[in-house]
Amino acid sequence: MWALCLAALLIISITHWVYRWRNPRCHGKLPPGSMGLPLLGETLQFFTPNTSSDIPPFIKKRMKRYGPIFRTNLVGRPVIISTDPDLNYFVFQQEGNLFQSWYPDTFTEIFGKQNVGSLHGVMYKYLKNMVLHLFGPENLKKMIPEVEQAALSRLQQWSYQDITELKDATASMIFDLTAKKLISYDSNKSSENLRENFVAFIQGLISFPLDIPGTAYHKCLQGRKNAMRMLKNMLQERRAESRKQPVDFFDYVLEELKKEGTILTEGIALDLMFVLLFASFETTSLAITLAMKFLSDHPLVLKQLTEEHEMIIKQREIADSGLTWKEYKSMTFTFQFINETVRLANIVPGIFRKAVREINFKGYTIPAGWAVMVCPPAVHLNPAKYEDPVAFNPWRWEGVEVSSASKHFMAFGGGMRFCVGTDFTKVQMAVFLHCLVTKYRWEAIKGGDIVRTPGLQFPNGFHVKIMEKDTRNRKQHYIAADA
Numbered sequence: 001m002w003a004l005c006l007a008a009l010l011i012i013s014i015t016h017w018v019y020r021w022r023n024p025r026c027h028g029k030l031p032p033g034s035m036g037l038p039l040l041g042e043t044l045q046f047f048t049p050n051t052s053s054d055i056p057p058f059i060k061k062r063m064k065r066y067g068p069i070f071r072t073n074l075v076g077r078p079v080i081i082s083t084d085p086d087l088n089y090f091v092f093q094q095e096g097n098l099f100q101s102w103y104p105d106t107f108t109e110i111f112g113k114q115n116v117g118s119l120h121g122v123m124y125k126y127l128k129n130m131v132l133h134l135f136g137p138e139n140l141k142k143m144i145p146e147v148e149q150a151a152l153s154r155l156q157q158w159s160y161q162d163i164t165e166l167k168d169a170t171a172s173m174i175f176d177l178t179a180k181k182l183i184s185y186d187s188n189k190s191s192e193n194l195r196e197n198f199v200a201f202i203q204g205l206i207s208f209p210l211d212i213p214g215t216a217y218h219k220c221l222q223g224r225k226n227a228m229r230m231l232k233n234m235l236q237e238r239r240a241e242s243r244k245q246p247v248d249f250f251d252y253v254l255e256e257l258k259k260e261g262t263i264l265t266e267g268i269a270l271d272l273m274f275v276l277l278f279a280s281f282e283t284t285s286l287a288i289t290l291a292m293k294f295l296s297d298h299p300l301v302l303k304q305l306t307e308e309h310e311m312i313i314k315q316r317e318i319a320d321s322g323l324t325w326k327e328y329k330s331m332t333f334t335f336q337f338i339n340e341t342v343r344l345a346n347i348v349p350g351i352f353r354k355a356v357r358e359i360n361f362k363g364y365t366i367p368a369g370w371a372v373m374v375c376p377p378a379v380h381l382n383p384a385k386y387e388d389p390v391a392f393n394p395w396r397w398e399g400v401e402v403s404s405a406s407k408h409f410m411a412f413g414g415g416m417r418f419c420v421g422t423d424f425t426k427v428q429m430a431v432f433l434h435c436l437v438t439k440y441r442w443e444a445i446k447g448g449d450i451v452r453t454p455g456l457q458f459p460n461g462f463h464v465k466i467m468e469k470d471t472r473n474r475k476q477h478y479i480a481a482d483a
Contacts, residue, residue: 024078027358028365031080033062033071041073053344053390055381059083063378069364079371081350083378085385085407087361091353091372092414102354102371109221111275126263127272128420130256134181134249135424141325143181147428148323150177151435158466163445166292166462171195171285174428178280182249182273183234197227198278224274231270249273276421283347284425288432291341293462294392295437296444301337301394306437308333313438323431334430336397341429342411344392346377351413376410442466 024030036042046058054060059081062070068084082088091099101124103111133139154173158164175195179185185194200223211218238250253269256262295302312327313319351374359366366372381389385408386396402409412419419425436442445463 026365026367031069031071031364032066035073043075055378079373080366081373083375088374089407099353103352131420135421144323147431151432159468163463167289170288174285175281184248194230197223284428290345309434309438331430336394338429339397340394343380441469
């Protein structure tokens, strides 16, 4: 009898728990949606790879069923997913008031509990100003010759190869350049390969969070652990050195750590360095790879881009004098091309925030403590804003000024957390494209299928043959592409 009562009580408790999981308490009206399976939620469906260039199926299916704002549960956390431009804009504008930056615990474990994305208020503003010291306009002007030299050197190196796997090659180029500016790292002089640890980290970044040896997530955590160990050792070595003038960002960080009453800690500084190295090389190399694939697929775009850059050289007194800041700022069509590339790249699959208190918006209630995921792919592929949204069309940006995020363009984030490295990314892309189209041509050997998980685009196996142009005959500059 007692056994039956206990069994009945257990069944009732489980039934009530499942009901509460599927129907969370709310003082108002929750957005429609499904909370998925208990504990798991809809995590597995969310991480399903997407082989199209369209909105990820997880998002698109639920937009069709529930509308632009819906609820779900990811890795055990209730989340409101927004594909609504007005709610997205509201979330960004109200950060620090109604919302604060937030990412799932698995992301925090990967990037560090004190990473810049998880910090708020005074500390976040302090770190942002530190990064602007490196990537501000005045420093970028000085960087252009270095970026140009790095691009020319790698392109020449690739031209000697029978075939180049573009994503890995560009990642190596940008990592070496960024690591040099940040920490004076030279892979040729180091006993350990710092980039290899970041590669291991990236391969498991968008994976199911199962920390068991052999899983991609475990390799990701190990990659971070090894990279952080190397960065900490470099910091200790730098402390032992005596420099009168700062040479790189590490020196600047050390100066900040030495200041009396500083709010910067060694842990925060190392997490910042880790995030900067990751963000600068992985996202930019992906964008450059996609840019070259788009050029391979669209000869008319390549033609206009080449004409713009050859005109820059033609207007110089000395043809090989090197790019200037003024020339960079004159690249009108190049910036249109970059905007269209990052719009379709959708490098950031989701931007997370957390509701500080209960919020009402368009008849729905967002409970306090719930996460909100702004979905850039749905914004960038919205047919109501972009005609034929999956088509690559740089001319759609003609006459459009894009200086920051808007309701319909958030490739670099939005609000107070608009990416401080945006201009650095654009400089690297524009300078690389200048060197590429004026001095080289290429053939696409393998097409590079697009795979997204759940919003990142990875051009798999995009191999090219880079060849130096015969600059004596500028008419022979168009590519022979086998895309």
